[in-house]
Structure formats: C-alpha cells, structure tokens
Amino acid sequence: xxxxxxxxxxxxxxxxxxVKKRIQHADPRKLGKxxxxxxxxxxxxxxxxxxxxxxxxxxTQLREEDSSPEKGWTELDLALSLLLK
Amino acid sequence: xxxxxxxxxxxxxxxxxxxxYDAQYSxxxxxxxxxxxxxxxxxxxxxxxxAGCGTGLLFPHIARAVRLVAGLDLSSSIMGEAKKRxxxxxxxxxxxxxxxxxxxxxxxxxxxxAITLLQNTPNPHLTLEEIKRVSKSRAVIVATGLKKQFxxxxxxxxxxxxxxxxxxLETDERLRGYVAxxxxxxxxxxxxxxxxx
Numbered sequence: 001x002x003x004x005x006x007x008x009x010x011x012x013x014x015x016x017x018x019v020k021k022r023i024q025h026a027d028p029r030k031l032g033k034x035x036x037x038x039x040x041x042x043x044x045x046x047x048x049x050x051x052x053x054x055x056x057x058x059x060t061q062l063r064e065e066d067s068s069p070e071k072g073w074t075e076l077d078l079a080l081s082l083l084l085k
Numbered sequence: 086x087x088x089x090x091x092x093x094x095x096x097x098x099x100x101x102x103x104x105x106y107d108a109q110y111s112x113x114x115x116x117x118x119x120x121x122x123x124x125x126x127x128x129x130x131x132x133x134x135x136a137g138c139g140t141g142l143l144f145p146h147i148a149r150a151v152r153l154v155a156g157l158d159l160s161s162s163i164m165g166e167a168k169k170r171x172x173x174x175x176x177x178x179x180x181x182x183x184x185x186x187x188x189x190x191x192x193x194x195x196x197x198x199a200i201t202l203l204q205n206t207p208n209p210h211l212t213l214e215e216i217k218r219v220s221k222s223r224a225v226i227v228a229t230g231l232k233k234q235f236x237x238x239x240x241x242x243x244x245x246x247x248x249x250x251x252x253x254l255e256t257d258e259r260l261r262g263y264v265a266x267x268x269x270x271x272x273x274x275x276x277x278x279x280x281x282x
Contacts, residue, residue, distance in 0.1 A: 076153075076178050079178065080178040083190060084188050084190065085188050
C-alpha cells in the first residue's frame with residue numbers, strides 16, 4: 001500500500017490517472033489494511049480547497065484538469081492565452 | 086521608482102473614478118473613438134489590443150467587426166466596469182497589466198488603440214516602444230494625446246521619434262485631444278540613416 005502511495009506522489013499528473021485507475025481496480029483484499037485511505041485520499045481530494053497545492057496526487061490532477069482547455073476554459077480564454085508570452 | 090509612483094497615482098485615480106467614469110468622460114471618449122474610426126478600416130480577422138481600455142467604451146464600436154479584442158488596463162476597479170461591457174461581447178477578453186510591460190508575444194496585434202493612454206504613462210516613449218513590440222509589422226496604431234499635456238508639435242514629435250508614420254491626424258478643436266492613426270515605419274528616415282561620408 002505504502003509503495004503505491006509513494007509511487008503515486010512521485011508521478012506526474014498524467015501518470016497519476018493511471019495510478020488512480022490501478023487503485024480503483026485493485027482488489028481491496030489484496031491491498032490489505034488501509035486501502036480505503038488510499039482511495040479516499042485520491043477521491044476526497046477532488047473536494048480539496050481550490051488553489052491549494054498539496055502533495056496529494058489527486059488534487060494536483062484536479063488542478064491540472066481544471067486549468068485545461070477541455071475542462072474550464074472558454075474559447076476566449078484559450079484565444080487570449082495563445083497571445084501571451 | 087518615480088515612474089511607479091506615477092503609475093500608482095494614476096491607478097488609484099482610475100480606481101476611485103471607475104464608477105463615475107462613464108458619466109463624466111464617455112462623451113469625450115466617444116468623440117475620440119469616432120474620430121479614430123473615421124480614418125481606420127478594421128479587418129474582420131484582426132486581433133486588436135485596446136491598451137488602457139478603461140471602462141471598455143471602445144469595445145462595442147469594434148468587437149463585432151474583428152476577430153478578437155484584448156482589453157488591458159492597470160486599474161482593477163475600472164477593469165470591473167470594463168468586464169460588464171465585455172460580458173456582452175463574445176470575442177472581448179480582459180487582462181490587467183501594465184502597458185509598459187505587456188505580457189503579450191512580439192508581433193501579435195493587427196491594430197492597437199492607445200486612447201487616453203500616453204498622457205497617463207510616466208514615459209510615453211517607452212509605452213510606444215512596447216506598443217510597437219506587440220504589434221505586427223503592418224499594424225495600425227491609434228494614439229491620442231491630451232491637448233492639456235501635449236502641444237500638436239510635441240505630440241507629433243513623440244510619434245515620429247517612435248518611428249511611427251502618421252496616416253491621419255485629427256486636431257478638431259472640439260476634441261480635447263489629438264487623435265493620430267499611424268503605421269509602423271519599416272524604413273529608416275533619411276535623417277536616421279548613418280552618414281557614409
């Protein structure tokens with residue numbers, strides 16, 4: 001379990017998606033004690049305070065997604081961003 | 086330091102004036118805008134910068150005729166007013182930044198408006214250089230100069246020193262400012278060419 005969490009922290013947001021899926025699809029019985037914590041860490045972080053950066057991979061992932069053109073940006077935001085240095 | 090002192094003073098002035106700005110100055114501003122637009126043809130795919138956009142009085146005049154309008158100002162309160170106008174226009178984006186150090190890439194804009202800007206910046210030469218940096222090589226630059234602050238001579242000298250070609254100059258006495266429509270000069274003038282003998 002610890003191994004997965006540590007791995008999770010080291011990974012980039014893109015990689016963390018794979019890790020998150022792995023945790024979700026893993027058999028809890030095989031993960032042993034504390035698997036709930038690992039899952040809730042990833043998922044509860046979806047409600048983490050906006051703008052705060054924690055070591056939690058889930059919240060980093062959320063921040064990345066929120067600032068991506070697909071999730072939060074309007075076409076206008078995107079157009080303006082292309083003009084910026 | 087002195088430059089930032091002036092910028093802060095100007096910023097505070099516009100922060101305080103934001104709510105009453107339109108009531109007080111819209112007539113004067115609209116006159117300048119109309120004078121500028123008379124001598125200007127906007128292309129429908131143009132990317133336009135309104136440097137020192139204030140409450141965004143220019144936006145409704147141009148937004149529907151161009152591809153994108155970027156409004157930039159340093160005063161947050163005045164940007165709040167501009168936001169109300171920009172909301173109704175799908176292609177108008179706002180950015181709070183210093184006109185002397187704009188966060189845009191080089192050669193970005195087809196047209197740059199600097200209406201009621203040069204009299205508010207500590208070093209208008211520097212402001213014009215920055216405007217030139219962000220504008221494309223064939224860009225049109227519209228600049229105004231408050232008559233209280235500039236004589237016609239000092240205003241045109243300022244534009245010439247920035248190597249801008251004045252294509253049209255409105256000096257109508259009903260206007261409180263001069264309105265110049267310029268292009269970027271690509272060639273050096275005779276005076277500036279190095280002497281060969």
